[in-house]
Amino acid sequence: MKNKLMHLSNETMNIGFVKKVEELSGSSVRRCFQCGKCSAGCPMAGFMEHPPNRVVRLLQLGQWERVLAGRSIWYCVSCETCTTRCPNKVALASIMDALRKLSWDADGPSKESYVQLANRLFIENIRTYGRQYELRLGAVFNMKSGQFLKDLMLGPKLISKGKLKMFHSKNKNIAEIEGIFKRIEEMRKSGEAL
C-alpha cells in the first residue's frame, strides 16, 4: 500500500465511512485543513505510526482500513488536547472514540491488543461487580496478556498500603447495571442504536 500511487475517485473516497464516523463522533471529519496543531500537542504522537492529523487525512482520502488496522487509534490517551486546540472545531478525541468503536465492533483488525484487552476487562468488571476491582483487573490482564511477571512486586506493596483490596463485594443494584448492558445490546440488535 505504501509504495503504490493513490487514485482518487468517488468510490475510493469512501464517503460513507466518513459519514458514519461523523455521526458517531458528532464531529466533522471533512472540516480539517491539515494545520497539524493536533499532532504538535499530542503527547502520544511519538508512539503512533500515523499522528492524529494524518489519521484524519487518511479518512478524508478513503483510506480508513489503514487507520483501523494500525495502532494509532489505540495509542490515543483521550487527553483532549487536540479537540481543545483545533481551530476548525474538529473533535478529534471523539473521532478517535468513534474509530475505536468501529474497530472494536469489527472485532479489532488492529495490531494493538493490550489496550483492547484492558478496555474489555475494565468493562467486564463493571458488568460483574458494579465498581472496579483493581486487583482482579491487574491479575487477569497479566494472565490473558501472558505477562505473568509484569508489576509482580507492585501488587503486594500496594496491598500492604491498603491501595489494593484482596476481596471486593458486588453492588447491591447489580441487576440494574446488567439491565443497562442488556438494553443497549437489544437496541443495537434492533438497529435502534449504532
Place this chain on the structure above:
Amino acid sequence: MTAGKKRLNYSYYPGCSLHASGREYDISTRALFKALNMGLKEVPDWFCCGATPAHNVDELLSLSLCAKNLVLADEVEGDLAVACAACFSRLKTAQHHLKEDDGKRRQVEKAIDGPAKIDKPVKHILEILAKEYGLARLEESVKKPLSGLKVACYYGCLLTRPPEVPELDDCEDPRIMEDILRALGAEPVQWSHRMECCGANFTLSRPGVVLKLSDAILNSARLAEADCIMVACPLCHGNLDIRQQKIDSRNKGEENYDTPIFYVTQLAALAMGVASDSLGFESVCVDPKPMLKGKGLL
C-alpha cells in the same frame, strides 16, 4: 445554593479509585470537609462511571452509566461533589451531550429505563474550595499555613479539557490550584508541565508510555525546584507516585526524584490543622513526611 455563612452541603460521588488505589484522596476529602464544616453525603449504591475504557469503545454505554449515576445522585441533597478528575469529566460530558442531543438522550433513557434526571450541578472539589467555600474564607480558616512549601500544581488533562465540558478554568492557563495553594500559605512554582498528560490508564496496558510521560513531568517539577507536586486526580497520583520508583530505576546514574505527590485535599487539610496521621500518608509510595518535617510543617 445561597452564599454567605450558610452551611454548604454536598452529595458525593467518590468513584472506584477513591475506594481503592486512591483511598487517601477519599480520606483527606472527608477530613477536609469536616474541618471546613461542609456536609458530604455519599450517593448510595453508586457504580463505575465507565471512565476512559467505556467511552473509548462504547459512547452509549458511557453516557448511560453516567446518566444512571446522576439519577442516583438526584436522590441525595446538595450539588454533586466529585474528587476524581476522570469521574468529574465523564459525568459532565454526559450532562453536556445529553443536553445538546435529543436523539442520544432518548437512547440513554431507554438504556436506563427511565427519565434522565441529570440536571444536578456536578462540581469538582477544586471548584467547591475556590468558588463556593471561597478563597478568602479558606485563607481565614487556615490554622497552620504551609509557609515555605514550594509546590508544582499539576492539572493533567481532564480538569480543563475540552473547555466546554468541565467549565472549571482556562483550558491553557488555569489558576485555580495556584490560587488555593496561595490561600493555604504555600508557594506555587512556575513550571512547564502543568497540563501535559501523565499517560493515564495506560498504566495497566502500556506502562512504558506512563513511565516516559510521567518522567518528563517529574523532571520538569525538579527543574522548577518544587518540593512536591499537587494533583487532583487519582490516576495522575498513581502514575507519579506509585510509578516513581520504577522511573527512578530506569534513570540510571541520576539522582532519584524523591518527589512527594499530594492530593489538594491532603495539603488543604494539613493547613486546616487536621492531624497528619488521618490523611492517608501511610498509603502513598513516596513518603512525604521527611520533606514536611524538614520544612517544619509536621
